[in-house]
Amino acid sequence: MNLLDAVLWLPLAGFVLLLLIPRERVRAIRQFALGITTATFLLSLALLVGFDRTSAAFQYETNLPWISSPEIRYHIGIDGISLWLVLLTTLLSPIGVLISWQHIDRRVKEFFALFLAMEFGLIGVFVALDLFLFYVFWEVSLVPMYFLIGVWGHERRIYAAVKFFIYTMTGSVLMLAGIIYLYIRAGTFDYPALIEMMMNGSLMLDRMEQNLLFAGFFAAFAIKVPLFPLHTWLPDAHVEAPTAGSVMLASVMLKMGCYGLLRFCLPMFPAAARGAAPWIVMLAIAGILYGALVAMVQPNMKKLVAYTSVSHLGFVVLGLFTFTELGTNGAVYQMLNHGISTGALFALVGFLYERRHSLEIEDYGGVATPAPVLATMFLITSLASMGLPVLNNFVGEYLVLQGAAQVNFRWAVFAAIGVILAACYMLWMYQRVFYGEARKDFSMRDANLREWAVMSPLIILMVWMGTYTQTFLPPITASSAAILEQTKVNVEFHVERQMPRQELANAR
Amino acid sequence: MPANFVPPSGVEYIRVLPEIILAAVATLIMVLEPLTPAPRKRALGYLALAGFAGALAGAAAAGWRTGPAFSGMLEVDGFATFFRLLVILAGLLVTLVSFPYLRREEAESGEYYALLLYSVAGQTIMVSAADLIVLFIGLEISSIASYVLAGYMRREKLANEAAAKYFLLGSFATAFLLYGIALIYGATGTTRLNGIAQVLSDPRMAPAGILTGTAVALMLVGFAFKISAAPFQVWAPDVYQGAPSPVAAFLAAGPKAAAFAVLLRVFMTAFAPLTGRWLAIMWSLSLLTMIVGNFAALLQTNIKRLLAYSSIAHAGYVLVAVTAHSEEGVQAAMFYLTVYVFMNIGAFAVVAYFSRKGERYVEIEDLAGLGVRQPVLAALFAVILLSLIGVPPTAGFLGKFYIFQAAVKADLLWLTVLGLLNSAVAAYYYLRLIVIMYMKEPGDSLLELPGMAVSTRAALWTSAAAVVVLGLFPALIR
Numbered sequence: 005m006n007l008l009d010a011v012l013w014l015p016l017a018g019f020v021l022l023l024l025i026p027r028e029r030v031r032a033i034r035q036f037a038l039g040i041t042t043a044t045f046l047l048s049l050a051l052l053v054g055f056d057r058t059s060a061a062f063q064y065e066t067n068l069p070w071i072s073s074p075e076i077r078y079h080i081g082i083d084g085i086s087l088w089l090v091l092l093t094t095l096l097s098p099i100g101v102l103i104s105w106q107h108i109d110r111r112v113k114e115f116f117a118l119f120l121a122m123e124f125g126l127i128g129v130f131v132a133l134d135l136f137l138f139y140v141f142w143e144v145s146l147v148p149m150y151f152l153i154g155v156w157g158h159e160r161r162i163y164a165a166v167k168f169f170i171y172t173m174t175g176s177v178l179m180l181a182g183i184i185y186l187y188i189r190a191g192t193f194d195y196p197a198l199i200e201m202m203m204n205g206s207l208m209l210d211r212m213e214q215n216l217l218f219a220g221f222f223a224a225f226a227i228k229v230p231l232f233p234l235h236t237w238l239p240d241a242h243v244e245a246p247t248a249g250s251v252m253l254a255s256v257m258l259k260m261g262c263y264g265l266l267r268f269c270l271p272m273f274p275a276a277a278r279g280a281a282p283w284i285v286m287l288a289i290a291g292i293l294y295g296a297l298v299a300m301v302q303p304n305m306k307k308l309v310a311y312t313s314v315s316h317l318g319f320v321v322l323g324l325f326t327f328t329e330l331g332t333n334g335a336v337y338q339m340l341n342h343g344i345s346t347g348a349l350f351a352l353v354g355f356l357y358e359r360r361h362s363l364e365i366e367d368y369g370g371v372a373t374p375a376p377v378l379a380t381m382f383l384i385t386s387l388a389s390m391g392l393p394v395l396n397n398f399v400g401e402y403l404v405l406q407g408a409a410q411v412n413f414r415w416a417v418f419a420a421i422g423v424i425l426a427a428c429y430m431l432w433m434y435q436r437v438f439y440g441e442a443r444k445d446f447s448m449r450d451a452n453l454r455e456w457a458v459m460s461p462l463i464i465l466m467v468w469m470g471t472y473t474q475t476f477l478p479p480i481t482a483s484s485a486a487i488l489e490q491t492k493v494n495v496e497f498h499v500e501r502q503m504p505r506q507e508l509a510n511a512r
Numbered sequence: 513m514p515a516n517f518v519p520p521s522g523v524e525y526i527r528v529l530p531e532i533i534l535a536a537v538a539t540l541i542m543v544l545e546p547l548t549p550a551p552r553k554r555a556l557g558y559l560a561l562a563g564f565a566g567a568l569a570g571a572a573a574a575g576w577r578t579g580p581a582f583s584g585m586l587e588v589d590g591f592a593t594f595f596r597l598l599v600i601l602a603g604l605l606v607t608l609v610s611f612p613y614l615r616r617e618e619a620e621s622g623e624y625y626a627l628l629l630y631s632v633a634g635q636t637i638m639v640s641a642a643d644l645i646v647l648f649i650g651l652e653i654s655s656i657a658s659y660v661l662a663g664y665m666r667r668e669k670l671a672n673e674a675a676a677k678y679f680l681l682g683s684f685a686t687a688f689l690l691y692g693i694a695l696i697y698g699a700t701g702t703t704r705l706n707g708i709a710q711v712l713s714d715p716r717m718a719p720a721g722i723l724t725g726t727a728v729a730l731m732l733v734g735f736a737f738k739i740s741a742a743p744f745q746v747w748a749p750d751v752y753q754g755a756p757s758p759v760a761a762f763l764a765a766g767p768k769a770a771a772f773a774v775l776l777r778v779f780m781t782a783f784a785p786l787t788g789r790w791l792a793i794m795w796s797l798s799l800l801t802m803i804v805g806n807f808a809a810l811l812q813t814n815i816k817r818l819l820a821y822s823s824i825a826h827a828g829y830v831l832v833a834v835t836a837h838s839e840e841g842v843q844a845a846m847f848y849l850t851v852y853v854f855m856n857i858g859a860f861a862v863v864a865y866f867s868r869k870g871e872r873y874v875e876i877e878d879l880a881g882l883g884v885r886q887p888v889l890a891a892l893f894a895v896i897l898l899s900l901i902g903v904p905p906t907a908g909f910l911g912k913f914y915i916f917q918a919a920v921k922a923d924l925l926w927l928t929v930l931g932l933l934n935s936a937v938a939a940y941y942y943l944r945l946i947v948i949m950y951m952k953e954p955g956d957s958l959l960e961l962p963g964m965a966v967s968t969r970a971a972l973w974t975s976a977a978a979v980v981v982l983g984l985f986p987a988l989i990r
Contacts (some may be wrong), residue, residue: 071986170940
């Protein structure tokens with residue numbers, strides 16, 4: 005039992021204990037949920053202390069037998085990538101609780117119980133090092149989110165919840181088929197062992213096998229990311245979810261897909277991944293542009309932010325499939341950035357909704373006059389989201405674009421258009437909501453203490469991640485370099501791929 | 513008496529202990545029935561419960577002294593013991609669910625419990641049969657008792673229809689089976705399972721392919737009816753809908769598990785030499801069953817019919833394991849059937865409780881708001897439904913995992929992918945129940961909802977707990 009186990013299991017313990025609190029004691033339930041999530045966050049901060057930032061190895065490992073036949077182990081651990089994703093999850097959980105403090109006023113007990121169960125599942129996804137265990141957490145995180153959307157969401161919540169569940173389920177059963185096949189081929193579910201076997205050549209998957217396995221895993225992850233054109237569940241789910249649900253969905257859940265691509269698809273099936281890369285990059289760029297263009301014309305704020313996610317996550321996929329160090333680093337950094345800034349955006353939209361009970365942009369106007377602090381928070385977050393230098397998204401987008409440019413300059417050009425479009429839709433929305441004549445038909449109070457508590461850590465992080473990348477990048481670099489190294493093995497394809505690279509160098 | 517008659521030894525009686533106990537208690541109940549005044553019929557139920565408990569112990573004792581009985585007519589091995597325990601347990605849980613149900617419907621009587629015991633006795637004979645004749649007798653004992661149980665509410669129109677349909681189609685299927693047995697006897701000269709295998713695998717003695725092929729096909733039709741595999745599934749929804757809910761729970765659990773046990777035993781031993789010939793049929797049977805079950809379930813509005821189609825779909829998953837025809841496949845099927853028995857009885861327990869007198873509330877919409885009014889009950893039901901979908905960490909997921917693992921190992925890649933996609937389709941209709949329970953406002957159906965009786969509660973808790981515990985620690989029964 006080490007620190008990581010504690011971080012993982014504390015939310016589940018909280019879930020069980022919370023069920024014991026009588027349902028009338030709403031205040032106690034909220035406080036308890038906040039206490040558990042905050043404690044989990046503080047514990048997870050302690051992970052940083054003993055973490056070796058220069059190593060790509062898995063740290064804080066626990067490896068215990070769980071099911072004997074087939075051999076499934078409770079094997080968890082984190083490297084420089086999952087470390088930050090765990091921290092992102094644990095940071096956003098107390099924030100999610102705070103956001104829901106007043107927003108959720110019925111069936112409070114169930115809401116926070118499910119919220120804690122979801123945190124457990126999400127952390128589990130990022131720490132699992134056994135494919136079976138990973139799949140279990142993958143699905144465990146799905147169920148609470150389904151309930152959060154379906155029970156506490158807006159008008160079309162049921163449609164959105166079911167669509168979300170079925171889409172994800174369809175992808176994940178294909179991944180399950182892949183996991184089973186891989187187990188029968190390799191005799192183990194253990195991720196480090198599988199990678200080791202692939203590195204030393206004792207497990208060779210031929211191109212056909214790789215393609216099929218890649219397709220199975222990719223289906224699950226691409227739906228979750230979501231990659232254009234599999235994104236249609238996302239606007240529905242985001243718009244209909246309660247605010248905390250949208251925040252967790254955008255900030256953490258979408259990262260499960262990106263994380264899966266990076267952790268499993270690239271290093272385990274490198275030949276297939278490299279072979280498919282040009283096509284996937286096309287889809288990623290299409291997603292960047294499509295998401296941005298559709299966001300621009302949305303009359304609904306939440307839907308607008310949802311489509312920006314499609315656009316931003318296109319950058320992540322683009323970065324991953326450049327197979328360059330810069331691109332991969334940028335992709336991981338962008339995962340974190342998107343978690344922070346889009347989470348903040350959804351929270352802010354939620355604050356506006358609590359005041360006006362509308363998500364339509366046209367119902368607002370001149371909000372900056374009565375609520376200057378809120379307006380400032382929104383402005384900083386918008387600027388971060390559109391990639392203004394000094395704020396976090398700039399760093400990630402820059403790295404991704406540079407990585408893309410190394411492989412194919414045209415990719416970078418098209419993707420960069422997305423950045424320009426981001427400025428358009430964010431500023432235009434900001435202008436319509438916060439500037440102009442102050443509307444008299446509703447009162448708008450400024451940020452209260454709870455909202456300060458939600459936003460300040462996020463805004464601090466936006467600036468910190470935008471100005472001092474040294475805090476965050478070294479562990480990411482170490483781990484992504486190791487993964488890139490793994491994508492070079494198991495390949496007869498070295499030969500076939502070397503040619504165009506050579507030409508590229510000559511051309512320069 | 514033939515000259516070579518050897519009286520059975522004492523240990524052989526131990527090997528049929530569960531059958532002895534079940535039949536004895538059932539007969540005792542029949543005798544006591546006319547002597548028991550109406551208000552005290554419940555006592556007969558308790559007696560039945562004790563009978564099941566005794567039979568469980570008996571099956572365990574028999575499993576401890578494994579071996580053949582009655583000159584090889586029965587074979588009490590690990591496989592038989594496993595299924596004996598399973599069907600007896602199913603009978604026990606169904607009895608628990610039946611108590612409050614029968615009292616509510618004012619239909620408590622001894623014969624209900626006696627029939628239940630007889631039916632289970634038939635199933636325990638089926639699963640330990642090593643001879644086609646014994647198998648057939650077991651099947652008939654089980655079936656005839658179930659036909660009567662299906663029509664137990666004899667004043668209900670739907671129940672009558674159910675019983676008539678079940679009986680007619682069931683007899684037809686049994687006739688097919690019997691015809692198949694006759695042909696195989698004609699072809700091989702024996703009804704012993706391993707004897708048949710011996711003849712079939714010996715190229716010098718092997719009978720004409722057309723004869724054995726026909727025999728296998730006819731027997732498969734008989735079994736496919738009993739496990740409600742498509743295209744022999746049409747009876748299931750009507751029968752489950754018309755039969756009293758506890759009986760529907762029983763039909764989808766005991767007889768089905770026993771029929772699968774028999775199917776596995778016959779096709780893995782007697783017909784193993786013909787594997788190449790029946791494999792393609794089994795492949796299509798399983799795929800068709802999954803597709804028919806899942807897609808038809810999407811359209812249902814009645815919970816009992818929905819569960820009927822769901823049970824068809826689950827038979828399809830188990831058939832995937834049969835198609836894998838391997839050690840893993842058999843184990844996966846055993847695990848899955850166990851899990852399915854719990855899931856199914858748990859689900860029907862909720863229906864039996866919720867439907868109220870005369871089974872008025874059996875539409876899916878009637879469940880609206882149950883999550884608010886009865887949070888614990890709804891949560892247990894939700895766990896069972898999630899297990900039916902196959903969401904980890906429930907046993908339903910692990911069961912599917914084992915089945916498809918066996919399938920991939922047997923190179924059934926397409927069947928695996930199609931089967932898994934089927935389970936994604938299935939998610940939709942189970943989720944609909946959850947949606948209605950948790951996300952819809954309560955309607956009239958929740959007015960005057962009585963508390964759940966202790967015995968139903970016990971059955972439901974057992975089922976839900978089993979689903980979770982087996983999901984986390986499958987080693988308990990594997």
